[in-house]
Amino acid sequence: xxxxxxxxxxxxxxxxxxxxxxxxxxxxxxxxxxxxxxxxxxxxxxxxxxxxxxxxxxxxxxxxxxxxxxxxxxxxxxxxxxxxxxxxxxxxxxxxxxxxxxxxxxxxxxxxxxxxxxxx
Amino acid sequence: xxxxxxxxxxxxxxxxxxxxxxxxxxxxxxxxxxxxxxxxxxxxxxxxxxxxxxxxxxxxxxxxxxxxxxxxxxxxxxxxxxxxxxxxxxxxxxxxxxxxxxxxxxxxxxxxxxxxxxxx
DNA sequence: CTAAATGCAAACTATTTGCAACGAT
DNA sequence: ATCGTTGCAAATAGTTTGCATTTAG
Numbered sequence: 001x002x003x004x005x006x007x008x009x010x011x012x013x014x015x016x017x018x019x020x021x022x023x024x025x026x027x028x029x030x031x032x033x034x035x036x037x038x039x040x041x042x043x044x045x046x047x048x049x050x051x052x053x054x055x056x057x058x059x060x061x062x063x064x065x066x067x068x069x070x071x072x073x074x075x076x077x078x079x080x081x082x083x084x085x086x087x088x089x090x091x092x093x094x095x096x097x098x099x100x101x102x103x104x105x106x107x108x109x110x111x112x113x114x115x116x117x118x119x120x
Numbered sequence: 121x122x123x124x125x126x127x128x129x130x131x132x133x134x135x136x137x138x139x140x141x142x143x144x145x146x147x148x149x150x151x152x153x154x155x156x157x158x159x160x161x162x163x164x165x166x167x168x169x170x171x172x173x174x175x176x177x178x179x180x181x182x183x184x185x186x187x188x189x190x191x192x193x194x195x196x197x198x199x200x201x202x203x204x205x206x207x208x209x210x211x212x213x214x215x216x217x218x219x220x221x222x223x224x225x226x227x228x229x230x231x232x233x234x235x236x237x238x239x240x
Numbered sequence: 241c242t243a244a245a246t247g248c249a250a251a252c253t254a255t256t257t258g259c260a261a262c263g264a265t
Numbered sequence: 266a267t268c269g270t271t272g273c274a275a276a277t278a279g280t281t282t283g284c285a286t287t288t289a290g
Contacts (some may be wrong), residue, residue, distance in 0.1 A: 002264095002270065021254080036272050041255060043219040043270095062254055068160040075222050087217055090210075094229055097207055103197050103230040109214055122245060122289090158245050161280060163245090184288055236278080246287070256277070263270080 003026070004035065005043050012053050016067035023057065029071045056106075058082065070104075076113035086108070124148070124155065125163045134174050137186035138202045143181070144185065174224075179200065191225075196233035 001009075011027060019027070026042045030035060044065055047053045056064040056073070061080050074083045087107065095101050131147060132139060140145070145160045148162075150203055167173045176184040176193070181200050194203045207227065214222050 001180075034122075034272075036224065037254095038256075039271055039274075045256095055179050057177040057179040057184060059175050062279085063179060074218075085218065090227075094207065098194075098229065098231075099204065101231045103232065105230060106228045108226045109209075109218065110225060111221045112223065124245080154247075157279095158281075159246055165281095166250075242290090244287105244289085246285105249282100250281090250284105251280105251282070253280080255276100257275085261270105261272085263268100263269085265267085265269100265283090 001029035004032070004039060005047060007032065008040065008043050009047055009052050012047075012057075012065050013067045017054065017060075017084065018064045020062045020064055022062065050108075056082075070106045072109065074117055075108050075110050077110045078112055081113050085115075122163075124152070124159060125167060127152065128160065128163050129167055129172050132167075132185050132188045137204065138176065138184045140182045140184055142182065163239075178228075192227040194231065195228050195230050196236055197230045198232055198236035201233050201235075203233075 007028060008024060011024060014111050015026070021044060024037070025037050028035050028040065040056070044053070044055075048055050048065075052068060054068050056066050056078060058064060058075065064082070069087070071084050072087045074085050075081070080114055087109075090105060090107070091102065093106060122207060122214070128144060131144060141157070141160055141164060141215070144239050145155070147217070148160065164173070164175075168175050168185075172188060174186050174188050176186050178195065178200060184202070191204050192207045194202070194205050207229075209231050210225060211222065214225060230233060
């Protein structure tokens with residue numbers, strides 16, 4: 001595990017998650033001024049491949065990177081803002097319905113965030 | 121509803137879904153040789169906005185466009201291939217857990233497709 | 241007649257790649 | 266010495282935008 005990989009993984013696990021590559025890059029550059037975007041992308045890909053972080057694709061915005069610990073997401077249909085939620089685990093249900101072989105799942109629940117609901 | 125909008129929406133609802141903008145563009149060009157990508161994107165955005173199709177973001181590949189009718193997806197963790205599944209509807213559960221306000225949800229179940237499982 | 245939709249080219253954003261230099265085994 | 270990692274620049278992929286032209290109500 002290289003210096004950058006460690007720093008990036010810490011950053012993602014320490015933050016609220018949901019950081020874009022750009023945000024990670026900017027944050028990291030505070031302490032590591034020489035780092036470039038390509039390196040951040042390389043590391044993010046490696047960390048995802050190795051299962052240390054997870055990638056979150058949200059329509060309309062760049063990919064986000066999140067802690068691996070299982071949780072679900074509430075996504076505002078209007079502005080795309082994300083928040084974490086912990087819902088009942090579905091794995092057993094899914095295994096039963098699909099007959100096994102499941103690796104993981106990703107559940108996004110769409111709603112209108114308070115801000116967007118108010119500005120209707 | 122314009123000509124293109126109708127054709128595109130039909131295409132998506134007739135197909136197995138999961139078409140990328142590029143695929144839709146190419147397919148459409150068979151019968152509408154003058155159409156350009158920008159028009160396809162414009163129409164896809166409008167159709168999504170109006171709730172006539174849904175956009176599906178799959179990490180690592182361009183957005184896909186799908187029929188609106190509720191269903192879930194099985195996604196190969198390795199090659200990203202998609203297939204439809206019909207799982208028990210979670211809406212009531214989610215409403216109960218979250219206290220209402222849900223618009224919809226998106227459930228992706230990751231697995232290894234037969235092809236990728238074999239080539240391990 | 242007007243407003244919206246289209247074609248076209250250019251712009252933009254997110255991400256990847258090739259390659260030389262560097263750093264840690 | 267070797268192999269993976271980095272910095273850098275350029276390339277690519279996907280998508281959007283501005284604008285003049287066409288189309289449909």
